[in-house]
Amino acid sequence: MIPSAFDYYAPKTVAEAVALLREYGEQAKVLAGGQSLLPLLKLRLASPRVVVDLGRIADLAYIRREGEEVAIGAMTRHEEVERSDVVRQYCRLLAATAATIGDVQVRNRGTIGGSLAHADPAGDFPAAVLALEGRMKVVGPDGERWIAAEDFFLDVMTTALKADEILTEVRVAVDGEGARSAYEKIRQKATGFALCGVAVRLRVDEAKVCQDVAVGVTGVGAKAYRARAVEEALRGKEVTEAAIASAAAEAVQGVEPNEDAQASAAYRAHLARVCTRRALSRALAGS
Numbered sequence: 001m002i003p004s005a006f007d008y009y010a011p012k013t014v015a016e017a018v019a020l021l022r023e024y025g026e027q028a029k030v031l032a033g034g035q036s037l038l039p040l041l042k043l044r045l046a047s048p049r050v051v052v053d054l055g056r057i058a059d060l061a062y063i064r065r066e067g068e069e070v071a072i073g074a075m076t077r078h079e080e081v082e083r084s085d086v087v088r089q090y091c092r093l094l095a096a097t098a099a100t101i102g103d104v105q106v107r108n109r110g111t112i113g114g115s116l117a118h119a120d121p122a123g124d125f126p127a128a129v130l131a132l133e134g135r136m137k138v139v140g141p142d143g144e145r146w147i148a149a150e151d152f153f154l155d156v157m158t159t160a161l162k163a164d165e166i167l168t169e170v171r172v173a174v175d176g177e178g179a180r181s182a183y184e185k186i187r188q189k190a191t192g193f194a195l196c197g198v199a200v201r202l203r204v205d206e207a208k209v210c211q212d213v214a215v216g217v218t219g220v221g222a223k224a225y226r227a228r229a230v231e232e233a234l235r236g237k238e239v240t241e242a243a244i245a246s247a248a249a250e251a252v253q254g255v256e257p258n259e260d261a262q263a264s265a266a267y268r269a270h271l272a273r274v275c276t277r278r279a280l281s282r283a284l285a286g287s
C-alpha cells in the first residue's frame with residue numbers, strides 16, 4: 001500500500017528536530033532507519049501529518065567510550081554496533097545481540113535508537129539494554145534528561161519518551177573485570193523476530209559464586225522486562241547447572257506471556273525458561 005500524504009522535514013540539528021516535534025506534537029513521527037516506521041506507514045497503521053527525518057543530523061551516529069560507559073548515538077546502525085571494536089571490547093552483549101537482528105538489509109538500515117524508541121515487544125536491543133542496566137538520553141523542548149532502561153519501556157510499543165522528545169543516545173557500563181554475557185534467541189521462522197530472546201550479564205568469583213547478575217527478556221510479554229526472580233535465585237549462590245535450571249524456572253514470574261498466531265502463552269513461557277537456562281549456561285562457560 002501507499003502511505004497517506006505527509007510533509008517531510010530533514011532537520012540538520014537536534015534542536016531543529018525538537019522544534020518541529022514541538023510544533024506538530026502527536027501529528028509528527030520521527031524517521032530513523034525506517035525499518036519499522038515505513039511498514040507502518042505503508043499499511044496505514046500510522047498516518048502522521050509530518051515526518052521528521054533524523055538522517056541528516058550529523059552527530060547522532062557514533063560509538064565511543066566515555067569514562068566507565070560506552071556511549072552510542074541513536075542513529076548508529078545495528079551493523080555498526082555489531083562490528084564496532086569498542087562494543088566488542090567493552091560491552092560484548094550488545095554486539096552479540098545486534099548480530100541476531102533481522103537480516104543484513106535490516107541491520108544496515110535499522111538504528112539502535114529506533115529499535116529502543118519503537119519498543120517492539122519482540123525487539124532484541126531492549127532485552128540487552130535492560131540486562132546492561134543502560135540509560136537513555138532524551139532531548140526535548142526543556143532540554144535533556146536521562147531515563148534508566150527499566151523506566152523507559154512502559155508497554156507494547158510505548159516508552160517514557162514524550163511526543164516532542166528525541167532519543168539521542170544510549171549508554172551502558174563497560175564490562176567489568178570477569179564480566180560474562182550471552183544473548184539467546186529463538187526466532188519466529190518467517191520474520192526473524194524473537195519468539196523469545198534472553199540477555200544475560202553475569203559475574204562470578206573464583207568459587208563460581210554469583211556476585212552480580214542481570215537478565216533481560218524480550219518476545220514474551222507486552223514489553224521487554226528484567227527477570228528479577230531469576231536474578232534473586234542466583235545472587236550470592238554457587239552457579240551450577242542445577243542452580244541455573246532452578247533459577248530459569250522463574251523466567252516468567254509476574255509476567256503474562258503473549259498469546260497470538262505465532263505462539264501460545266504456554267509455549268512462550270516454555271521458551272523463556274529454555275532461553276534463560278541456555279543464556280546463563282553460555283555466559284557461565286564464557287562462550
Ligand SMILES: Cc1cc2nc3c(=O)[nH]c(=O)nc-3n(C[C@H](O)[C@H](O)[C@H](O)COP(=O)(O)OP(=O)(O)OC[C@H]3O[C@@H](n4cnc5c(N)ncnc54)[C@H](O)[C@@H]3O)c2cc1C
Pocket residue numbers: 029030031032033034035036037038054074075100101102103106109110111112113114115117118120122123124125161165166167168191192193194
Ligand atoms: C524484515 C524485518 C525484520 C526485522 N527483524 C528484527 C529482529 O529480528 N529484531 C529486532 O529487534 N528488530 C527487527 N526488525 C526491526 C528493526 O530492528 C528496526 O530497525 C527497528 O525496530 C527500528 O529502528 P529504525 O531505525 O528502523 O526506526 P524507524 O523505523 O525509523 O522508527 C521506529 C519508531 O521509532 C521512532 N523513533 C526512531 N528513532 C527515534 C529517536 N531517535 N527518537 C525518538 N523516536 C524515534 C519512530 O518515530 C518510529 O515510531 C526487523 C525489521 C524488518 C523490516
